[in-house]
Amino acid sequence: MRVILAPMEGVVDDLMREILSAINPYDLMVTEFVRVVDQLLPEKVFYRICPELQTGGQTLSGTPVRVQLLGQEPNWMAENAVRAIELGSKGVDVNFGCPAKMVNRSNGGAVMLQYPEQLYNVVKAMRDAVPSEQPVTAKIRLGFNDKSLYMENALAIYEAGASELAVHARSKVDGYKPPAYWEYITDINNKLPIPVIANGEIWNRNDAERCMQVTGCDSIMVGRGAISLPNLAAHIKGDAAFSWQQALELMLNYTDRELEGRKSTYYPARIKQWFGYLNRQYDEADELFRELRVYKTAEEIIAVLRQARSKLPD
Template sequence: MKVILAPMEGVVDDVMREILSTINDYDLMVTEFIRVVDQLLPEKVFHRFCPELANNGQTSNGTPVRIQLLGQSPQWMAENAYRAITLGSKGIDANFGCPAKMVNRSQGGAYLLQNPELIYKIMKAVREAVPSDQVVSAKIRLGYEDKSLFMENALAVYEAGANELAVHARSKVDGYKPPAYWEYITEINQRLPIPVIANGEIWNQADAERCMQITGCDSVMIGRGAISLPNLANHIKHGDNPYSWLQTLDLMLDYTKQETSSRRIDYYPARIKQWFCYLNRQYTEADELFRQLRIFKTAPEIVACLQQARQQMN
């Protein structure tokens, strides 16, 4: 069984990857997408999204990190993929699943699921640009407005030469509303000879086991669940007990220390509040604490609130 951390824009940055990799045995982590339009991006962009490049493309404990690219130009996707590999990315992932309106308006992400031929051209160009010993993967949804092209899109990725395919078991229109339609992944997994990774509505070990039983996949990708329950990967892989609220709060303080000591302190308030939105699903205490700190706009105010909550638990 493999467990992969999904890319989550605005949530899973390098600090979060570092934190989660210290308490989980992830097989792979995928970065937030790097937007590719009409140029070869400078190296500093890749290092900003993936500082792990300075450590041979892995977190401090050796968890491999793969850069994800999002774009609709085969040529520029290929050139940027090659640059990412030369800088140390552990493979390349292409994003055909992002449902964000801004991304879709610019004809990126899930929007491309309406055009399997273009997906094929993008993946083929990337595969030809990237050395054969490096993995090229893609993440798709089941469709854009409906699921009628789910198999055509999966086949386009495979026939273009991809090594792996992750499938989020919803269409763009479905968003993140339950349920996840795992049965579609079953069909894809039965059809494709490459590894298929199941994604969607995996919140605990029971969900992961049921998903793998239904789909026949031996790998799962977790996103929102990984933020909702910080040790979800090890809960799935090893049966570890879910983190308590005390353990989670300590983890948040560790994350806070790293984020606020960096040059990115200005966006810490938005990041920590975003995390709370996911923690609320798992911990009632998170909802109570969020009610207190959501009014604060600066990092020092939020840090003080978190520290006070931790002191009260002694």
């Protein structure tokens, strides 16, 4: 069984990957997307999205990291895939699932699921350009406006030479609303001879086991669940789920690390965002979030977190 951390734009950056890889046995982590339009991007763009390229393409805990590209022009996608590999990415992934309106309006992400031939052309160009020993993978949803092309899209990506396919079991219009339609992944997994990675509504070990049973996949990808339960991958692989005390200690560790880094000005928004996920798992997080959401400065928020920690047993 493999557990892979999903790319989550604006949520899972290099600091989050570092923190989560230190407490979880993830088999792979995929970056936020690198937007490709009409040029070979400078190296600094890749290093900004994936600083792990400077440490051998892995986190300090040793988890491999794969750069994800988002774009629609085959030649530029291929050239940037080669650059990602040359800089040290552990393979290269392509985003055909992003539901963001701004991305879709510029013909990227999930909007491409309306055009199986275009998916084929992008993956084929990347596969032809990248050394054969390096994986070229893709992530899709079940469709854009509906699910009518889910199998055609999956087959196009396979026939183009993809090494693996991750499938988020919703269409673009489904957004993130439950349920996840795992039965479509079952169909894809039964049809494709390459590994299929199941994604969607995996919040705990029971969800992971049910998903693998339904789909027949032995690889799963977790996204929001990995933020809601910080040690989700470890939990899926047999560890006890983090207690609230452990989760709060992690928030304080994250706080220290975030305030040291280049994105410290975003800390209030980022910590509130994380609490928005934690409250699915912990009632205490919901209570604490209601208290801290009115504050706008890091100092005010840190005081609330430390006060909450002081009330817990040592």
